[in-house]
Every structure is written in structure tokens, then in C-alpha cells.
Amino acid sequence: MLGETRYVxxxxxxxxxQRLLNGNGNFLDDIKISGxxxxxxxxxxxxxxxxxxxxxxxAEKVAHITKIYTGRDLQGMLQSMAPSKADGxxxxxxxxSTMGDQDAFIRREDRHPIVVGKVxxxxxxxxxxxxxxxxxxxxxxxxxxxxxEEIQPVVDPKNALEAESPKIYDHWEDNRSLHLHVRKGDxxxxxxxxxxxxxxxxxxxxxxxxxxxxxxxxxxxxxxxxKLTVWSSTQIPHPVRTYxxxxxxxxxxxxxxxxxxxxxxxxxxxxxxxxxxxxxxxxIQLKIPVRWIEDRLEHFTSSIHSRDQFHDIEIAMDAEGKIxxxxxxxxxxxxxxxxxxxxxxxxxxxxxxxxxxxxAMDVTxxxxxxxxxxxxPYRGAGxxxxxxxxxxxxxxxxxxxxxxxxxxxxxNLVPSESMPYSVGINYRDGAPxxxxxxxxxxxFDTAVELLQSSCDTDRRRDESGRYIGLGAATYVEGTGIxxxxxxxxxxxxxxxxxxxxxACPQGQxxxxxxxxxxxxxLSVDIEDVKVVTGDTDAIPYGWGTLASRSxxxxxxxxxxxxxxxxxxxxxxxxxxxxxxxxxxxxxHGRIFVKGTPAKETTLEEVAEKFSPGGDYAQKFTxxxxxxxYWEPPTVTFASxxxxxxxxxxxxxxxxxxxxYIVVHDCGPLLNPQIVDGQIAGGVAKGIGAALFEEICYxxxxxxxxxxxxxxxxxxxxxxxxxxxxxxxxPSPLNPLGIKGVGEAGTIPPPAAIANAIENALxxxxxxxxxxxxxxxxxxxxxxxxxxxxx
Amino acid sequence: xxVNLRTQIxxxxxxxxxxxxxxxxxxxREHLNFTGTHxxxxxxxxxxxxxxxDGKPARSCLTLAxxxxxxxxxxxxxxxxxxxxxxxxxxxxxxxxxxxxxxxxGIICSIVALTESGKNIAEEDIDKVVDGxxxxxxxxxxxxxxxxxAVGIYQGxxxxx
Numbered sequence: 001m002l003g004e005t006r007y008v009x010x011x012x013x014x015x016x017x018q019r020l021l022n023g024n025g026n027f028l029d030d031i032k033i034s035g036x037x038x039x040x041x042x043x044x045x046x047x048x049x050x051x052x053x054x055x056x057x058x059a060e061k062v063a064h065i066t067k068i069y070t071g072r073d074l075q076g077m078l079q080s081m082a083p084s085k086a087d088g089x090x091x092x093x094x095x096x097s098t099m100g101d102q103d104a105f106i107r108r109e110d111r112h113p114i115v116v117g118k119v120x121x122x123x124x125x126x127x128x129x130x131x132x133x134x135x136x137x138x139x140x141x142x143x144x145x146x147x148x149e150e151i152q153p154v155v156d157p158k159n160a161l162e163a164e165s166p167k168i169y170d171h172w173e174d175n176r177s178l179h180l181h182v183r184k185g186d187x188x189x190x191x192x193x194x195x196x197x198x199x200x201x202x203x204x205x206x207x208x209x210x211x212x213x214x215x216x217x218x219x220x221x222x223x224x225x226x227k228l229t230v231w232s233s234t235q236i237p238h239p240v241r242t243y244x245x246x247x248x249x250x251x252x253x254x255x256x257x258x259x260x261x262x263x264x265x266x267x268x269x270x271x272x273x274x275x276x277x278x279x280x281x282x283x284i285q286l287k288i289p290v291r292w293i294e295d296r297l298e299h300f301t302s303s304i305h306s307r308d309q310f311h312d313i314e315i316a317m318d319a320e321g322k323i324x325x326x327x328x329x330x331x332x333x334x335x336x337x338x339x340x341x342x343x344x345x346x347x348x349x350x351x352x353x354x355x356x357x358x359x360a361m362d363v364t365x366x367x368x369x370x371x372x373x374x375x376x377p378y379r380g381a382g383x384x385x386x387x388x389x390x391x392x393x394x395x396x397x398x399x400x401x402x403x404x405x406x407x408x409x410x411x412n413l414v415p416s417e418s419m420p421y422s423v424g425i426n427y428r429d430g431a432p433x434x435x436x437x438x439x440x441x442x443x444f445d446t447a448v449e450l451l452q453s454s455c456d457t458d459r460r461r462d463e464s465g466r467y468i469g470l471g472a473a474t475y476v477e478g479t480g481i482x483x484x485x486x487x488x489x490x491x492x493x494x495x496x497x498x499x500x501x502x503a504c505p506q507g508q509x510x511x512x513x514x515x516x517x518x519x520x521x522l523s524v525d526i527e528d529v530k531v532v533t534g535d536t537d538a539i540p541y542g543w544g545t546l547a548s549r550s551x552x553x554x555x556x557x558x559x560x561x562x563x564x565x566x567x568x569x570x571x572x573x574x575x576x577x578x579x580x581x582x583x584x585x586x587x588h589g590r591i592f593v594k595g596t597p598a599k600e601t602t603l604e605e606v607a608e609k610f611s612p613g614g615d616y617a618q619k620f621t622x623x624x625x626x627x628x629y630w631e632p633p634t635v636t637f638a639s640x641x642x643x644x645x646x647x648x649x650x651x652x653x654x655x656x657x658x659x660y661i662v663v664h665d666c667g668p669l670l671n672p673q674i675v676d677g678q679i680a681g682g683v684a685k686g687i688g689a690a691l692f693e694e695i696c697y698x699x700x701x702x703x704x705x706x707x708x709x710x711x712x713x714x715x716x717x718x719x720x721x722x723x724x725x726x727x728x729x730p731s732p733l734n735p736l737g738i739k740g741v742g743e744a745g746t747i748p749p750p751a752a753i754a755n756a757i758e759n760a761l762x763x764x765x766x767x768x769x770x771x772x773x774x775x776x777x778x779x780x781x782x783x784x785x786x787x788x789x790x
Numbered sequence: 791x792x793v794n795l796r797t798q799i800x801x802x803x804x805x806x807x808x809x810x811x812x813x814x815x816x817x818x819r820e821h822l823n824f825t826g827t828h829x830x831x832x833x834x835x836x837x838x839x840x841x842x843x844d845g846k847p848a849r850s851c852l853t854l855a856x857x858x859x860x861x862x863x864x865x866x867x868x869x870x871x872x873x874x875x876x877x878x879x880x881x882x883x884x885x886x887x888x889x890x891x892x893x894x895x896g897i898i899c900s901i902v903a904l905t906e907s908g909k910n911i912a913e914e915d916i917d918k919v920v921d922g923x924x925x926x927x928x929x930x931x932x933x934x935x936x937x938x939x940a941v942g943i944y945q946g947x948x949x950x951x
Contacts, residue, residue: 013883020891021879023826023866027892030825134820135811212830212838212926213892263828263892264926296831507890507927677886677932684929708835708924716920716930745929 002559002736007516007526011673015511015531016261025261028216028233029293036218037066039279039292040137042127042144043301044119047155047371047701048166049148051115054127059143065131067286068144071116074128077281078113079247091483092342094430101181106341108177109169113247113274119148120168120336121371122702123301125274130282130290153371153701157310157333160368168336168369177338178367182349184424185360190325194316198397203770204385204750205694206308206333209378210713211506213263214299219279220289229256230280233263235270236544238502241536243272244280259534265506266685267378268303270546271339275302300706305695306378308333309348311389317397321408325360328352328389332365335372344375346428347382347478352390353423355440355474355639356412361425371701379685380746381547383477388771391473391751395758396767405755406448406472413440413474420732427478431634435476437729437739438639438665444474447641447663450723455645455659460760466647468658469760473642473751478635479666479740480552480733487557488539489518489565490625493611495589495604497522497529498625499562502542503554504534508742509674513551514558516670517736521562523586524603541629548638548740551670556734557630564626569606572616636731638739640664642683642748644756650764650782653775655691655757657720665727666741675741676724682745683722688714689746690753694772765789797858800824800868808855815839817855818865826866826895830924837923840896841865847903866895874905878940887936889927897923901937911941 002008019025056068096104114125126146131137154160154168160175168175191197218231228250234240237257245252262269275292283290294303309332316325332345345365352363394412398405414421416439423433451457451470459468488500499518503510515529532538543553570581573591577599585594592600609616610624617623645659662679669675692712696704705711730737754768757778766781792807799822808817815832818824818841827850830836834852841850842864869875878901881887888894900919904911916937925933938944 011886014886016891017879017883017888020888020894021882021898022870022875023824023895025826025891027825027828029819029829032823032825134816135809210926211890211892212836212924213828213890214830261892262890263830264890266926296833507888509889673886677889677928680929680931681889681927682929685926707833708831709833713924713926714929715924716917716934719930721931721934722929 002520005520008520008670009668010671012512012516012526012671014509015515016509027213027261027263028218028231031218031231031260033218033220033289036289036291037130037132038134038137039282039290040129040141041125041275041292042129042141042146043298044115044122044124044126044148046119046148046150047122048153049119049150050117051119051126052147052149055145056127059129059140062136062140062143064133064136065129065140067130069128069282071114071126074114074281075116078277079249091429095342095346095426095428098426098430099180099182104180106178107172108341109337111337113277121373123298123373125278128278128282130286155370155697155699155701157331157368157370160370168371175368176366177334177369178342178345178365180342180345180349180365182425183362185325187325187327187360187362190360191316194324195319196317196397196400197314198393198400199312199314200393200396201769202311202313202389202392204307204309204388205770205772206305207378207689207693208300208305208695208711209266209268209303210299211264211266211268214294214296215269215273215275215303216293217275217279218289218291219283221283221287223287227254227256228280228284229258230276231258231260232276233269234259235265235504235506235546237504237534237536238542239544240272240276244277247277248280248284257536259504262504262506267306267376267381267546269506270544271304271376296708297706300695300711301373301703304339304376305335305373306375307385307689308375309385313389313393315393315397317401321398321401321403321411323356323358323412326353326358327362329364332367332375333370333372334367334375335370337369337374338367339374340376342428344377344382348386350425350427350433350478351383351386351476354387354390354476355414357414372697379682379743381743383475383743383747384686384689384750387473387475387748388751388754391748392754395755409472409474410441410444413444416441427635429481429634435637436733437667437731438637439727439729440474440639443639443641443663443665443727446725447643447661450661450663450725451643451659454723462647466649467760467763468645468647469756469758471644471752471755471759473748473755474640475747476637476639477548477744477747479548479638480632481547481549481635482553482632483543484629484631485543485553485557486539486541486627486629487554487561488625488627489558489561490623491565491603491607493608495528495602495607497524498532499529499558500532500538501554501558502539503545503550505545508545508550508678509671510550513670513674514554517555517558518562521559522566524589528589548742548744551738552636552734552740553630553632555670555736555738557628559735560630561626561628564628565624568620568624568626569603572620573601573606575619633733636733636739638666638741638744640744642752644749644752646753646756646760648757648760650761653778655773657687657753660720660722662722662724662745663727664724664744665729666744667730667737667739668728669726670738678741679724679745680722682743683749684714684719685746686749687719687753690750690771690773692772692774793856795856795859797860798862800864810856812855813851814853814855814858815850818850824865824867828892828895830893835924836893838893838896840899842869842899842903845903845906847900866899869899869902872902874902878902878905881940882936885932885936885939887928887932893923893925897933901940905941911943913938913943916941
């Protein structure tokens, strides 16, 4: 644990702001390399079919075109993007071995970065145009004639399960890509003894991460030293390097992957992509640097989508509203492939019980492939779907029992005295789920107090006749997953502190937060610490920033590495002064004997003596630096409660959020302002998923709204000010006691807001079974309810 | 066929032969290396590419470069050299009004244009400006605070240091 802190726990203003504010940020498309050519990908506009021919003859004649490639040209030069340990598969073996169900399986196809033969979704890459002018490569692409023999597309995931459905992968026996089954307790007895059983279907719609900066890649193979440098707008430079090494058959030591300033990621930049491989291959082939910047249409048709789960959930309750058992059978439409395997569906299973005591549960997950963009985790990663199903069915059950949904919720929370609490199933890393810390009832009560002090909770209509309602949802979040993250901490000969970490930021403030941790651990001024991220040449191994993990895993690594550096300092100085290292104190860059501050040296002098050839270097290992790879034992659980108060216009279907309350427990806050910023951003995404965002496909597998005019992102006028409070129960699982916060805000808003809408419309009796609750959906539900009553 | 463009960009006189179809955003980013102007959607929705043309905010991705003929264009790089910038940028810094920073230069340009308009600025004016920009990181809350602080109608969070 940290001793005296000057920075950790304070809202230290961000080190990265200056360059981002004055236009000097270094985003992917801002990197200019002399001689760099432009790449444009020709993508399929057909959802399902066989490529019969590609005619590039006219396109090749266009001036400024260097080369055009098709799948056949590149096929032999590439390994397929076989699933590897780099993409989450690392925990899968352990998970399946502990699941204890013979029927559980996962099928993962070898993705080829460019179509050879079969097209499986609109947006797949069919050809690559390389040229010296960004406008002309697009002109030439329009002259390429692609003949695709269409196959009946598979669009509805339920139809995908039918025996007569066309198959996405011909060599598979059906379209199922995954089946998981987890049980605990005596589920049959729970339902047999229930006072009330309710069952509903809930659908979390298909959504897009839509960072304002799209993806992009620059690849530069330098022939003279056979080194490939790839700049990519990615969350995972090290795993991308591994993928490139395998696909291109290159030693990973000859590849450098750099994530520069990244303009938002949220999960959609957390898998390796075909474009990274193709740009690299073409740079190697042509011996020139090449660049590709994803346009917004490409973002919607080639960057991963997320959510898209249909839950058939059933809950058994006693007469007082205590949960006896829970059954859930859900279907996930994973699109044309499932790049991260179990991550999203298993996260849903692992988080379904959430903050509640559920004595028995039986959960089945099935994923099917369809002719849509592949599905992969997006901020929340399976948890918003779980909370939407669980906290909605609780409200339905409360209504059926004639009880207040807030009371039912409160009654079922895991009591604080039960902490640490064993859920009775495993996490996706194969370890048993144990809520290591937290106080759910206190969290809940704090949220209710905030609500009562901030508004008139009895008001049911506003002056314009809108219906007002309240809804709550709770959540836990396993954060800080492994396998590891590393930190290199070095004091250079000027006394300046260099920190390199594998986790790279996309706006989370790593250059500030990890400088706070290093500065307090070493007791130096934060101005003397420089944090380097997103460069595989800066630290040999790394994982990435995703899954609410960086503060926990990289933070612990920085703390441990800096602690070891300080130990090294003390051992060397104590040896020279012939005293015990325990008699030394480090403060503000000075090292001195406790109680005798006159006898002192500085970190700078110590570092100089550690330089190769220096006094300390002779006796100890040269270099005042330490590199640590910190492996968490398992995840640590953050938790929280959200309450939404909404006004619903039953004539237009418009919903306004009047009050939004967040009480959250991520342990001690490293930087309160940054934590609140993460929560606010997460909640806005949750509001988007609850009310606005959905990617729609027609029956031909054509995306109907792949643009920012028809795919509605939340805007300023739709996001209220938030009331946020924190509980800070420390985690016992890492040296700083922290829990992750990146995704938390995104998790409960769909459930809380849907509950609030339903509560507002009690008088009409409308039920909300899907998100987003668009005006169209809501008006339809109101209409249906009214007709049913006639 | 090329056309002649004469314009002033960040106080620099520009005289160039350009393609008529060249977008202003591409002229700025690719030809003049003013890369602080970001392109998020290329059809005017997100607002990241906002620059100031003759005192008014404009989407540079929806503007042909030739449309800026005989105009005065200011990008974030030019704005950053102005006296209003310090106040706006320090408000965004203090209020954590940016995370990834990709949408930020466009928002700053819009706020600076509003500030320099000479108008008496009310909260609604700020809201209207922020309504016109997409941000996917902050949830807007801190952008609103920062923008209001920049024009002196919000005092700010005294806990920040």
C-alpha cells in the first residue's frame, strides 16, 4: 500500500490535455510519412454470396494507381487470422474444463483478411486499391466490377437455428458458434416451490461503438533493416504485433506496433483487424509506406458491432419477493464471426445474478452466425445485456406480486455481512466468482437518499401532461482481468522518471494517472515523471486497455516496479553509508537517514551511480530500472446502483431523463475527476443504448442506417447532469486496493431507464421488452396495449 | 482542370492551384499540415472538423476548399494563438472537458467563435453550440461546464487542482 500520498486520490489535472487542446495531438491520420501511398478497400455490398469474378482492368488504367490486389493475389502470402491466445482465447480452455457440461462448445473459424470465395457480410474486403492520391484510389475503386452470385442471406438469428437455414460456414454442421451452460443450486425445486413465476423475452439491440475517430492503419516496411512499423488506432498494440507476426510469418522482434493518440475505442479497437494485416503485407510487397483511414460507412460495416442478445428469462419468487431461482436461455446474434469467443456471452452469464442473492440458477447461452458484421465486446461487454434481463424481470415480478420494485431489489441484495461473497459459479478466467469487496445495501440506500433529496418522487405527471416514472438497476462488474500488464520504471541519470506500460489509453488519462502512482510510490514530483504508452518497442509484452482493467492491472504493475526501484535505491545507498536500508527515507527526490536529514543524496545522484560503469552498477545490477509483469489472481468486483427519473410523452414517444443518479464503488479513487469523467461518458453511452442507438438490417442483410444521421448517437441535449456518489471499499486483490471503472457507467442505464419508462406508463400498462426504446417502439407498445384492452 | 485559390489561413496568405473537388478539410490537413482539424464523419454531423470562416464556425468537411476563396479561415492552430484561446482551453483543462481529445478542436473553434461574436452569451447559447458536436467520451457534462466556465457563467469545481 502507498504511504503518504501527494497525488493519488487527488484530481490532478491531465498531462495530456495541452497538445489535444491546441491541435497538436498525434492521431493516426496526423502522422505524415514521406512517400506514403493511400489504400482504399473495395468491400462487398452483398451480404451472402460467392465471388465469381473481379474485373480490375479499367481501374488499373487510372493514373496514380500503383497496384490493385484481390483475394486470389494475396491468398498465398498470408496465414489466416487463426484464433490465438492473443484474442481472449487464453482463458477459454480453463473455462470449458470447469464448466462441467458435455454439450458446451465453441466453434471458431479461421478468418481470412480478404475474401477468397465466399462473402459473409456487407463490408467484407474484396479488393485493395493502392495509389498516390486519396481521391483517385476511390475513383478507381468505382471502376472495379465485382460479380457475386448471391446466396439467401441469414439475417434473423432465430431462423439461423432452423435446420433448413442456409449455412454461413459450409463445413459446420449448423450455424451455432457457441453453446454454454452454467447451473448452480436446485433449480427444479426453486421453481416447484415458487409463489410466483414470471417469464419474459428481452432484447438488447445491435449497436456500434462509433468513436469519433474511426480506425486507421499506417504500415511502413523498411527494406534496409527489414523492420515493419505499424501505427494503428488500436487498444491492443502488443496483441496486434503477435497477430502480424503469425499472419506474415515474421519474427515479432522485427515488428513495432504503435498506438498514437487514439480518438476513442470502447472495445471496437480491441481486436486485431484484417486491415492491419493487409496494409502491412502490401507495404512489405511494394516496399513503400501505406495508409488507410476508415470512413464512417466502413466503420458501420467493418468495425465490430455489439450487444444483440435475446433473453428468455424466467424468475421464481416467494410471496415476500425473495428470489428463489432464475432460468435464462439467451441467443446472441454474433454476425459473420465471433472474434472474441466466449467473452461477451460468458460475461453475461457471470454477471446475471449481479448484486442479488440467487440461490439457484440455470443459464444457457447460444450464439449463432449470421450475415452481419461480427459481434465483439463494446463498453459493458455482455453486462448491460445481463442487467437489462435481470433488472427488468425483477420489475415485472414485483408488479406481479404487487410489491414496490425498489423494495424487492433492496430485499434481494447480497448483505454487507456476507462479503466476501461466493456466487457459486465461475468467472470466464475459470476462477470461482467471489465478490471480494463492496457494500450493496449501502450503495442502494445512498442512491435512494440522493433521489429523495433531489426531486419530488411522488410527482406522476408534469405540467405538459407527460408521465413521470422512476426506475433502478444495480450491477456488479468483474474488473482488472488478466492475464497480465507490465510496467518499466527507470530513473535516468538526470533524475527524471520514465514509466512505460503496455496498456495504452484512448482518452482515459493514463499519462496522468500512472504518473500519480509512480510519483507517490517513489515520492518524487509528478512533473518529473513521464509515462510512455502504446509502443511495443517501449516494453516487450503488453495486453491493452479494455475490460476496465488498466488502472487495476497496469496500476499495480507501476506500483510494484516503482517500489522495486526504490528498494534498489535504498539497498545501494545503505550499503555505501553502511546502515540498514530500513533507516532510509525517500522524500521529494531526496534520500536521507531518518532523523538525520543532513545526510542525504538525491535520486539523480543515485541514478548516475547506477549507470553502467558507475559505483553502484559495479556492485549491483546496472541501470536504475525495474520491469514488472503483474498478474492478477482473478478479477476484482466493482459495483453500483443507478436510478433514472424520466418524463414520457405518450403522444410522441419521446423520453426525457429528468434525474440520473449513480452510486458507484470502484475502491479508492486514484483521480476523482477522471473517475467521474469515465462514469459520465459511460452513462451517456448507456443512455444511447437505452433510447437511441440501433443498427438495423433488412431481409437481404443490408444495413439500413450505417451513418451518423440515421444511427443516432446521444447529443448534449439528451444527457442530463448526473448526481454521482462514491463508496470506496478497497479491494483485497491488488496493492492499491482499486477496482476498474471504465465500463461501469454503461452497464445499468438500459435497465434503469426502461424500468422508469414502464413505471411512468403504469396507468396505460405498457411493457418494455427491448432497447433502444425509440419513439417508434414506444408508440407501438402503447398502441398495442390500448388495443389489447379494447 | 485546376482552379486558383487565394485565401487567408491562420494569417497566412495562400495562393494555390487546386482540384475543384478538393475539400477544405483535406486542403488543411493534407496540403497545409494543419492536422488539428479532425474528420470524424465527413458529412457534417459530428462537428470535429469545425473551423472558423470569416468569424463563423463551419464544417470544413462540407466545404469545398474553393468556397473559401477570398475568405479568412482559422483552424485550431490559428485559434490557439489568439487571446481568447487561453481562457477556453484552461476551462476545458480544469473541468476535464476532454478525454480522447479528437472532437475537442472542433468544439473549441465553435466556442471561440461564439465568444468572439460580441454577443451577450447565455447558458442556452452554450448548450446550442455543444448540441452541434458529437463527443463519444465525456457524456457532455464536463464539456458544458467547461464551455460555461470559459465564458464566465460557471465558476467551476474547486476540488480540481
